[in-house]
Amino acid sequence: RDFAENQRGVTYEEILMPYLRGATEIDIIDPYVRTFHQARNVMELLELIAKSKPLEDEVFVRLTTIQDEDPNRAENQLKLLVQVKNAAETLGISFDVKLDDTRTIHDRSISADNGWRIMLGRGLDIFQYVSSDAFDPANRNQEFRQVKAFGVTYLRV
Numbered sequence: 001r002d003f004a005e006n007q008r009g010v011t012y013e014e015i016l017m018p019y020l021r022g023a024t025e026i027d028i029i030d031p032y033v034r035t036f037h038q039a040r041n042v043m044e045l046l047e048l049i050a051k052s053k054p055l056e057d058e059v060f061v062r063l064t065t066i067q068d069e070d071p072n073r074a075e076n077q078l079k080l081l082v083q084v085k086n087a088a089e090t091l092g093i094s095f096d097v098k099l100d101d102t103r104t105i106h107d108r109s110i111s112a113d114n115g116w117r118i119m120l121g122r123g124l125d126i127f128q129y130v131s132s133d134a135f136d137p138a139n140r141n142q143e144f145r146q147v148k149a150f151g152v153t154y155l156r157v
Helices: 036-052 071-089
Strands: 025-029 059-065 093-099 109-112 116-120 150-156
Touching (some): 036 059, 036 071, 036 093, 071 093
Parallel strands (some): 059 093
Antiparallel strands (some): 025 109, 116 150
16 A cells, blocks of 8 residues: 555554454564654554453564664663553553664564564654644644655565
């Protein structure tokens, strides 16, 4: 599927959740989860996963990413990922982060133990800039956000 620059109405619920429902182990590979908005994207996906599972079930999600080269930004990146991990625990999701020391990963994908692999051209970073204004609907609802042009490929493995 291809999505156009500035298109609205695109959500993780629509493009990812039909392929992740029922999975108990999910691997996200995205070398660019380094900033606040990228960590927020991961958290928004984890929230959807939590909503789709029975309350008593636990889902294991592993993110493989690359640590930022700048020491100050790397420290902030790690703090954000710890916040995501702590928040995920309250949702019944065990969230783990693996930093790729080889710094060679480039492709972005999500693989689930339910047999689906999703190839994400831009990773989870599909949305245009969203303000931090609490009254901006796009701040709280993905469907009101504009997206960057991207493509998604679904593979049944």
